Amino acid sequence: MSFGTILFQLSKGLLVSVEIFVLTLVFSLPLGFIVAFGRMSKNPIIRTITKVYISIMRGTPLMLQLLVVYFGPNLLFGIRIGENYRFIAVIIAFSINYAAYFAEIYRSGIESMPVGQYEAAKMLGYNKAQTFFLIILPQVIKRILPSVTNEIITLVKDTSLSFAIAQAEMFTTAKQISAAQTSIMPLMAAGVFYYIFNAIVAWGMERVEKAFSYYR
Amino acid sequence: MKLLEMNHVQKTFDDLEVIKDISLSVEKGEVVSVIGPSGSGKSTLLRCAVMLEKMESGDLIYEGRYAARDVNGKSAYADKNELKEIRGIFGLVFQNFNLFPHYSVLKNITDSLIKVDKLSKKEANERAMELLKQLGLEDKADAYPYQLSGGQQQRVSIARALAKNPDILFFDEPTSALDPELTVEVLKVIKELAAKHMTMIIVTHEMQFAREVSDRIIFMEDGVIKGQGTPEEMFNSEDSRIREFIGKLS
Numbered sequence: 231m232s233f234g235t236i237l238f239q240l241s242k243g244l245l246v247s248v249e250i251f252v253l254t255l256v257f258s259l260p261l262g263f264i265v266a267f268g269r270m271s272k273n274p275i276i277r278t279i280t281k282v283y284i285s286i287m288r289g290t291p292l293m294l295q296l297l298v299v300y301f302g303p304n305l306l307f308g309i310r311i312g313e314n315y316r317f318i319a320v321i322i323a324f325s326i327n328y329a330a331y332f333a334e335i336y337r338s339g340i341e342s343m344p345v346g347q348y349e350a351a352k353m354l355g356y357n358k359a360q361t362f363f364l365i366i367l368p369q370v371i372k373r374i375l376p377s378v379t380n381e382i383i384t385l386v387k388d389t390s391l392s393f394a395i396a397q398a399e400m401f402t403t404a405k406q407i408s409a410a411q412t413s414i415m416p417l418m419a420a421g422v423f424y425y426i427f428n429a430i431v432a433w434g435m436e437r438v439e440k441a442f443s444y445y446r
Numbered sequence: 447m448k449l450l451e452m453n454h455v456q457k458t459f460d461d462l463e464v465i466k467d468i469s470l471s472v473e474k475g476e477v478v479s480v481i482g483p484s485g486s487g488k489s490t491l492l493r494c495a496v497m498l499e500k501m502e503s504g505d506l507i508y509e510g511r512y513a514a515r516d517v518n519g520k521s522a523y524a525d526k527n528e529l530k531e532i533r534g535i536f537g538l539v540f541q542n543f544n545l546f547p548h549y550s551v552l553k554n555i556t557d558s559l560i561k562v563d564k565l566s567k568k569e570a571n572e573r574a575m576e577l578l579k580q581l582g583l584e585d586k587a588d589a590y591p592y593q594l595s596g597g598q599q600q601r602v603s604i605a606r607a608l609a610k611n612p613d614i615l616f617f618d619e620p621t622s623a624l625d626p627e628l629t630v631e632v633l634k635v636i637k638e639l640a641a642k643h644m645t646m647i648i649v650t651h652e653m654q655f656a657r658e659v660s661d662r663i664i665f666m667e668d669g670v671i672k673g674q675g676t677p678e679e680m681f682n683s684e685d686s687r688i689r690e691f692i693g694k695l696s
């Protein structure tokens with residue numbers, strides 16, 4: 231296999247990694263808010279359920295969660311799973327896992343807001359939704375951006391865990407080629423790709439943080 | 447005309463009775479200072495008046511409208527819409543300003559005028575600039591709160607409250623987060639408002655200021671009003687406790 235072919239194969243894998251990355255963020259970032267609100271709910275049942283959910287998501291390996299999501303429907307309920315479920319399982323497992331992490335970040339951000347901001351908003355007549363979306367949320371986003379960036383960078387690397395269910399993303403591809411060629415080179419090349427991927431993500435997040443740096 | 451009336455107000459924080467049966471009323475145009483030792487319940491009384499705290503019992507009446515009515519020893523609050531309208535009668539200036547850090551000075555003032563009071567952007571901006579000019583801050587309209595001194599931030603927060611055209615304005619220790627030099631500029635603004643007969647209730651530790659600005663001074667201790675009167679009456683009080691307290695701080 232020529233170097234060019236290897237790079238081509240890896241690039242195809244990278245595309246899948248990027249897809250996993252983007253779709254996971256698309257689902258987990260908003261889902262995290264729902265979980266965070268559940269975690270802060272006045273209703274003790276909702277609060278307990280979300281608390282248990284978060285602790286399981288954070289307390290067990292993502293790889294194991296991935297296996298459960300992928301094999302669970304068949305092993306538990308005898309549902310026949312098709313080939314296209316593999317990718318869906320990756321997105322589900324990653325999304326519900328990252329939602330738990332994002333939820334905790336959101337929660338700590340929301341709880342760190344001084345009560346004076348809510349009180350000032352109330353005195354000016356803002357309703358609850360206006361207070362949250364106009365006054366609280368923009369400040370929370372600024373506060374949590376560094377932690378969210380950390381998670382997002384971890385996600386880039388975590389996409390490689392999909393090899394556990396043989397999803398053909400970049401890491402799985404690199405491993406296969408490496409084994410077939412008995413060469414370390416494809417793995418090294420994949421490493422470089424991950425590094426560049428992350429550098430781009432970090433750069434993007436820096437831009438976002440810059441956009442929020444007009445105030446303190 | 448009575449702008450504010452509080453009757454037999456009582457407030458507890460888990461078993462701790464912080465406000466014990468306080469009644470007071472404030473006339474239109476009156477400037478009332480509330481003084482008293484730390485922990486006497488001054489802030490709590492103010493927060494009950496502006497409905498940031500719920501009273502356990504007692505009436506809260508603005509311009510004859512019941513925000514809360516005592517029913518068998520429990521304060522029953524009016525419905526949401528009535529409370530929303532009543533909230534428009536008063537404003538509050540916080541000790542630590544509570545400006546919105548992500549909004550410019552101008553937007554801090556205009557945003558609620560536009561989104562809550564449904565003023566046009568033009569009207570809101572005009573009203574805000576007018577107030578900023580009065581308070582000597584017109585060149586700060588586009589600044590963000592972090593770029594201002596504490597005294598300037600507090601003046602912006604006063605402008606923000608005034609922009610809502612309240613009939614009565616509450617202050618909770620408006621200068622105690624400020625250095626002495628900055629205190630002066632904020633007290634000057636409040637004095638100017640007093641001269642224009644803005645109705646105000648001011649919790650303060652600044653005795654000299656209270657003496658100059660107030661029509662009436664209320665002395666609170668242990669959750670009750672221990673005495674009240676004109677500044678002259680209070681500064682020459684028969685009550686040794688009041689004299690001692692005022693003497694210590696002035």
Ligand SMILES: Nc1ncnc2c1ncn2[C@@H]1O[C@H](COP(=O)(O)OP(=O)(O)OP(=O)(O)O)[C@@H](O)[C@H]1O
Nearest residue numbers: 459460462464482483484485486487488489490491
């Ligand atoms: N949210 C709260 N929960 C529990 N206790 C409270 C709360 N707010 C105030 N208190 C208590 O109520 C009492 C009165 O407090 P308050 O803040 O009204 O006093 P203050 O007269 O404003 O004092 P200072 O001059 O220090 O501001 C204090 O004992 C205080 O600890």
Ligand SMILES: [Mg+2]
Nearest residue numbers: 488489490619
């Ligand atoms: Mg106080």
